[in-house]
Amino acid sequence: MSGGAGELPALLLALRLGDSGFPGGGFAFSWGLETALRDGRTDRRALGDWIGSEIDLRWVPFDAPALAGGWRASGAAALADWAARVDECHWAEAPRRASHEAGMALLTATAAMALPSAAALREAAATGRLRAHLPVMQGALWRAAGLDLPTALALSGLGAARGLASAAVRLGALGAIGAQALIAGLEPRIARAAAGPPPEGALPEGFPAVSDVALLRPAPDRLFVN
Amino acid sequence: MSGAARIGIGGPVGSGKTALIERMLEAFAADGTEVAVITNDLATDEDAERLRRGGRLAPERILAVQAGACPHTVIREDPTLNMAAADRLERQFPGLELILIESGGDNLASTFSLDLVDYWLFVIDVAGGDDIPRKRGPGVLQCDLLVINKTDLAPHVGVDFPAMLATAQAAREGRPVIASDCRRGAGVAEVIARLRRDVLFTAVAP
Ligand SMILES: Nc1nc2c(ncn2[C@@H]2O[C@H](COP(=O)(O)OP(=O)(O)O)[C@@H](O)[C@H]2O)c(=O)[nH]1
């Protein structure tokens, strides 16, 4: 995105797909943050570390390779294979289910918008032929929409950071101004990971232990999906 | 129309949305209408649990969707999760005619996205004050059907109900307004008759 007017269509496409107003259901996921705040595992002051760890320990080692594989997969069978491998890489049921639910939501919205590939992916997922993990679906959908891989990764990483920050805002733990500073602080890490995409075939790994435990904790009165 | 008709039910917290749904489910159970419900409670599955306990509907026909602390967003700016839940219900129950989607409750500015619903009701109540229709909130003005519930409470809260109804009718410029008392079930048959006529297209000719 360095250059001149010729790159503006690509920039606009990325801005549109990555817009916080793009519907996809993501706003209702806190990825354990709601429970962690309630249990005192993090608080206002430690929030930056929590969200930073989610990027370093979940998004970089797990989501980014999952997305890259989804972006690279050519054809329905290859994509389903990759999604099944990503499915197996989840060590626990709660994050696996949440990732699938979030991916299914994205497919629901994008199919309604008639984005390229979305309807077919949604049908495959609804009939059990495809595990609709969120980063894998982002990779597949955004490639079909015309994004290159580094841009798709950047969108996903920034979306993860912004999603967590905005959940924190709605939970009353962060202000909208402070959220921007926090997200800006994460941009270099996201950019680094996006600029050097995971090698072909690299499997998702990683164990964001603290937030996964928060995801596993029963939370009867929760505002968020997780 | 493909699939089940999707009906939104909005209105302030406590106005009687769940109570209206409970009454409607009684009627639908009696006449065999195939129905399912999605609730958007703020922080619990309480409405869903209450409807399941009511026993008018198989528990698996009642889904709760979390609103991410934002009951506005989940029915308008980003109704994706409600759309996904409705899709799931349709797939699971192919004969479904009606999906009722209850908002978690919000202020008078809340409206349903037409990406999500085919038709929506807004439920206010007499005890909320007779000035509510005068405030001309988008919910009151734009809904397909305005329900003014808890008519039984009018004498207890000092509300001149006929005047409140007239104000609401004037604000709505001829679009439908129905008064109800969900405690006793009054007005519910009228609401259902409206849905039959305007949404299900199964009204019986007089
Ligand atoms: N007196 C009276 N109480 C009602 C009526 N409808 C609902 N309620 C009561 O009002 C309270 C809130 O109702 P609920 O259905 O939970 O409201 P919701 O938040 O809009 O779903 C409950 O205690 C109901 O029993 C009515 O028509 N008359």
Ligand SMILES: [Mg+2]
């Ligand atoms: Mg309710």
